Amino acid sequence: MATLIFTPQLARFTAAPEIHTDALTLRAGLETAFAANPRLRAYLLDEQGCLRPNVAIFIDGHTVRDHVRLDAPLTAHSKVHVLQALSGG
Amino acid sequence: MTERAWIASRKGLFELLKRNERWTIGPVAFLGEPVSMVLADPRDGAVYAALNLGHFGVKLHRKDAGAEHWVEITAPAYPLKPENSADPVDWTVKFIWSMAYGGTDEPGVIWAGTLPGGLFRSTDRGESWSLVQSLWNAPERSEWFGGGYDVPGIHSICVDPRDSRHVLVGISCGGAWVTHDGGSSWALSAKGMHASYMPPERGDEQNVQDPHRIVGATGTPDQLWCQHHNGIWRSGNFGADWHEVSAAPLSNFGFAVAVHPTDGNTAWFAPALADQTRIPTDAALTVSRTTDGGKTFTALRTGLPQQDCYDLVYRHGLAVADDGCTLLMASTTGGVWLSENAGDSWRTISSSMPPVYSVCFG
Numbered sequence: 001m002a003t004l005i006f007t008p009q010l011a012r013f014t015a016a017p018e019i020h021t022d023a024l025t026l027r028a029g030l031e032t033a034f035a036a037n038p039r040l041r042a043y044l045l046d047e048q049g050c051l052r053p054n055v056a057i058f059i060d061g062h063t064v065r066d067h068v069r070l071d072a073p074l075t076a077h078s079k080v081h082v083l084q085a086l087s088g089g
Numbered sequence: 090m091t092e093r094a095w096i097a098s099r100k101g102l103f104e105l106l107k108r109n110e111r112w113t114i115g116p117v118a119f120l121g122e123p124v125s126m127v128l129a130d131p132r133d134g135a136v137y138a139a140l141n142l143g144h145f146g147v148k149l150h151r152k153d154a155g156a157e158h159w160v161e162i163t164a165p166a167y168p169l170k171p172e173n174s175a176d177p178v179d180w181t182v183k184f185i186w187s188m189a190y191g192g193t194d195e196p197g198v199i200w201a202g203t204l205p206g207g208l209f210r211s212t213d214r215g216e217s218w219s220l221v222q223s224l225w226n227a228p229e230r231s232e233w234f235g236g237g238y239d240v241p242g243i244h245s246i247c248v249d250p251r252d253s254r255h256v257l258v259g260i261s262c263g264g265a266w267v268t269h270d271g272g273s274s275w276a277l278s279a280k281g282m283h284a285s286y287m288p289p290e291r292g293d294e295q296n297v298q299d300p301h302r303i304v305g306a307t308g309t310p311d312q313l314w315c316q317h318h319n320g321i322w323r324s325g326n327f328g329a330d331w332h333e334v335s336a337a338p339l340s341n342f343g344f345a346v347a348v349h350p351t352d353g354n355t356a357w358f359a360p361a362l363a364d365q366t367r368i369p370t371d372a373a374l375t376v377s378r379t380t381d382g383g384k385t386f387t388a389l390r391t392g393l394p395q396q397d398c399y400d401l402v403y404r405h406g407l408a409v410a411d412d413g414c415t416l417l418m419a420s421t422t423g424g425v426w427l428s429e430n431a432g433d434s435w436r437t438i439s440s441s442m443p444p445v446y447s448v449c450f451g
Contacts, residue, residue: 013142048170
């Protein structure tokens with residue numbers, strides 16, 4: 001099962017525990033997390049379903065470049081890190 | 090009795106409390122987070138705080154009367170943009186720029202204005218929101234443009250205390266718009282305003298006006314005041330037409346205006362030098378006040394910094410309490426001042442707060 005790991009900064013606002021999923025794409029994996037905590041969706045995606053500009057996702061260490069479709073493939077061993085992109089204070 | 094106020098800032102929401110006859114900064118909520126708007130609803134005592142999380146988007150929280158904790162509620166959001174839409178605007182809420190509570194006859198109704206220019210209405214105290222489609226779909230919206238931000242936004246929402254279905258909104262830059270049917274239909278309502286920043290032949294167009302802030306008085310509801318990009322305007326008929334007021338001292342430029350709750354002839358402004366510098370005239374902070382409907386003004390300086398002062402007061406950085414004499418003013422460089430005599434004299438609450446976006450009493 002793929003593993004989704006969320007930045008601990010999210011825990012300041014809403015529950016975002018580590019998720020294990022059989023999903024085969026990134027979007028489907030995120031939906032698994034949203035099913036567990038519906039409020040998490042609006043923290044990661046905007047209302048058009050796109051990844052928020054200052055959220056970064058890595059799959060097995062590689063940056064996800066497509067922020068619209070979010071259809072990058074996941075494998076049973078994928079480790080997905082959902083992080084905050086670096087930006088100023 | 091006026092005993093509490095709120096300061097929404099770049100680094101949290103600060104409570105200002107009057108204790109033992111002295112105003113002091115109290116608890117802070119959302120420390121470190123930008124709070125773009127705060128609204129205290131006197132109908133039920135609830136307070137609303139709009140957050141603009143740098144990474145995780147726009148969020149809305151409510152604290153009910155007597156409650157100890159804030160609760161996250163639903164934030165306004167645009168519907169899914171149709172795939173065939175020709176609208177070049179990004180249908181995502183950039184931040185909540187204004188909030189207002191509905192009339193006493195419509196408990197639970199809350200309005201929110203956002204960038205990029207959407208007006209939202211909730212009938213259940215912010216648990217759910219609907220985009221006001223009639224205004225969003227107005228063909229004239231394509232002509233709106235950003236004033237201070239990349240996209241246009243709704244910063245002022247005035248609900249007629251006599252008729253809750255009568256609402257006027259101010260848009261930078263898209264003029265003023267009014268509904269008489271609770272938001273089902275809208276019409277431009279900026280007749281009489283003039284935009285000196287436009288080509289001369291377009292200066293009187295209502296849809297290109299930049300009203301920086303529009304406020305109304307509960308006790309004299311026909312009277313509205315507008316601090317416009319290049320002047321001050323006043324309406325005596327809830328925005329049906331507007332008349333320029335030219336007697337303001339120092340500068341006719343500024344962002345903020347507050348009006349006395351029961352005397353529509355009394356209003357306060359925070360003048361700044363136009364246009365590129367946007368600092369207090371002579372680096373000395375002043376509030377200008379009229380008590381005769383704009384015929385004359387008094388420049389109020391006592392207690393405000395009069396040297397090396399570069400504080401700018403944004404649209405929602407000046408508020409008057411229900412008593413009509415307690416005023417709170419805060420700036421983009423973290424200055425906070427309070428007056429308990431209608432602005433005759435001011436006391437410094439802080440000179441080192443985070444940049445302040447919005448203040449209110451309640």
